[in-house]
Amino acid sequence: MEHTAVSTAGPPAATGRSKPSKWKKYRSGYLFLLPATVLFILFLWVPIVKGIVFSFENVDFVKGNTFVGLDNFRTVFQDPEIGVSVKNTLYYMGLCLVIGFWVPILFAVIISEIRRFQGFVRIAAYLPNVIPLVVLYGLWRWIYDPVGPINAALQWLGLGQVLFMTDTHWSMASLVIMETWQQFGSAMLIYLAAVLSVPKDWYEAAEIDGAGIWARIRHITLPSIRNLIGLLFILQLIATSQGYQSQLAMLDGGPMNATMTYGLKIVKYAFTQQNYGVASAMGVLMFIVLGFLAVIQFRMNNREDR
Amino acid sequence: MKAIERGILSSYDYKRSSTRVLIVILSIVVLAMVLSMLYPIAVTFLNSFKSTVDVNTFPPKLLPRDWIGTNYKEGWNFLNLPLFLRNSIYIFAGNLFVSVAALGGAAFALSKLNLPYRKLIFFFFLMTLFIPPSTYIVPNFVNLKDLGLMNSFFAFWLPAGASAFNMLLLKSFFDDINNELFEASRIDGASDWYGFTRIALPLALPIISTLAIFIFSAAWNDWFWPSLVMHGDNRYPMATGIYKQVIQARGIKLNIKFAILSMVSIPPMIIFLVFQRFILRGLHLGGVKG
Structure with missing residues (x-):
């Protein structure tokens, strides 16, 4: 099926050739694909398959790997700290939605209406991303310090000290809050482009029909960017469910495991306890959960393209 | 009179006093947002000019009492910045080269050469996008160890050619280039290699610039992975070096710390302000394509 479509679309010289010469014709084309194919196999597919294999093995660099059946998975389900880390991850994902998700949408709508200094506001909002x-990490440790600027402001307002860390x-x-500060600008600019591409006569028509400002936002602006909101929602869930870097860098999972996420627990099992088998098993379990989210993202992506 | 195109608000709305109040309130909200974005960045630079006593006073003052430029000299000497800088540039340059050569070639072939089974092959590449990276971070590390790539720049350069997202970026750009250009050159007897190096790549310069900025920011930002794969200062890129010696360190003075942090923030900020156009385009591609 693919073949016929290709040969009709190809240059006229291709017609009427026999099969072996056809492969010769496309040989240079496949050579272009060779480096990427080798690298994808070596650095993506091999690790992915190895991860599944390791999850059933005890990984030992010196004595060699041994098959241990479901022992690694048993360890995962019996470790109470992993249960805590799952709760922390869900808490982290929830906080990211409550604190961070709506902020870029709100500001995209407001900023789309700014007539002057819009370029400056965009740059200012995006600058923390850079x-x-x-x-x-270094900066926000100081900002959150007991003798840092936020606590100075709280004291000035007559409020008690907060030990943020x-x-x-x-x-x-x-x-x-720190991550929202850094990342909100990029999401805001993506929403802003979508808000600005809403046809202006829709607002004109709605206004003639007597729609107020809020009604115009609610019934025109928000529905127009609904698919984008859904897509970024899924993308954020996929990203935050894997989060561990700021937890590791700022607090190393502490205080008292309060910021120990599932991703960080994988890192700890692998690179602190050198237990690569259990860490791989945790990766496989995570893959099963996230694979579900990825399928949803794929379907929404297709809808967005249409 | 209609000088500017209307948005959600019309010129009629602007005349109503209730709308005017709303606009004032929202302007204050936007101003607050801008200030809270800029304050932490400004504070990084301002603290880097303070004296040790000044930077540790409570409550902290915004401006330094005396401007002390020698903090930068002390920060420069505190750690081997040129070495870390060199390592970061090595990683960036190698990653960019491998990405353009391997991913660019593959994207070109998939987009322009009418290969049989190209959809199936594209799917083989694309599928890796849906496998979250942190699920295979551990076997990825063991794999690099098995391949003998520990403590080698090849541990960054080669995997750079295995990025489905960057391939998608290049392919969608090539898809938009007119096919006739390549067919004409083929009729004139030009090889596919000629089509790739002399026609496709020069045309793709804008998207390669976007790609270069992505790769630069990844190379400049990534601190954790290099800390696992590389051993010792000779190999650490800037971010890892700073993390180990400035963020983790206890002994360093606060003002010197801010001087170092300011120094590593300046290059990406300049790049952003100069190449805004490419960055914001890439952002949109990145955001929607995921």
Whole structure:
């Protein structure tokens, strides 16, 4: 089926050739694909398959790997800290939605109406994205410090001191606020482009029909970007469910495992305890859960393209 | 009179006092947003010019009492920045070369050469997008160890050619280039290699610039993976070096720390302000294609 479609679309010289010369004709084309194919197999497919194999093995660099059946998975389900890490991950994902998800949508709608300085506001909103992660960590440790600027402001307002990093009630939320500060600009600009592409005469027509400002936003702007909101929602869930870097860099999973996410637990099992088998098993379990989300994303992506 | 196109609000709305109040309130909200975006960045630079006493006063003042430029000299000497910089540039340059050569070639072949089974092959590449990276981070590490790539720049360069997202970026660009251009050159007897290196790549310069910025920001940002794969300062890129010696370190003075953080923030900020157009385009591609 594919063949006939190709030969009719190809240059006229291709017609009437026999099969072996056809392969000769396309040989250089396949050579173009060779490097990428080798690299994809070597650095993506091999690790993915190895991960599944390792999850049933005890990985030992010196003595060689041994098959242990479901032992690794048993360890995962019996480790109470992994249960805690799943709860922390869900809490982190929830906080990212509550604190971070709606902010870019709100500002995209507001900023689309700005007549002057819009370029400046866009750049200002995006600038934190450009800051390297290590700078983000160093900077926000100082901002959250007991003698840092936020606590100075709280004291000036007559409020009590907040231990953003060491108080278990605050630590995860503090990380989410920090990440929202850094990442909100990119999502905002994506929404902004969508909001600005809504045809202006729709608003004109709605206004003539007596729709107020809020009604116009609710019935025209938001429905127009609904698919994009859904897509970014799924993308955020996929990203945050894997989150571990800021938890690792800022607090190393503490205080008292309050920021120990599932992703960080994988890292700890692998690179602190050198137990690559259990870590691989955790990866496989995560893959099963996230694969489900990825399928939803794929379907929404297709809808967005249409 | 209609100088500007209307948005959600019309010129009629602007005349109503209730709308005017709303606009004032929202302007304050936007101003607050802008200030809270800029304050932490400004504070990084301002703190880097303070004296040790000044930077540790509570409550902290925004501006330094005396501007001390020697903090930068001290920060420069605190760790071997040129070495880390060199390593970061090695990683960036190698990653870019492998991406353009391997992914560019594959994207070109899939997009322009009418190969049989090209949809199936594309699917083989694309499928990896749906496998979340942190699910195979551990076997990926063991795999690099098995291949003997530990502590080698090849551990970054070669996997750079296995990015489905970057391939998609290049392929969708090639898809938009007119086929006739390549067919004409083929009729004139040009090889596919000629079509790729002399026609496709020069035309793809804008998307390669976007790709270069993506790869630069990844190379400049990534601190964790290099800390696992590389051993010691001789191989660490900038981010890992800073993480190990500045963020994790206890002994470093706060003002010197901010001087170092300012220094590593400046290159990406300049790149952003100069290449805004490419970055924001890439952002849109990246955001929607996932």
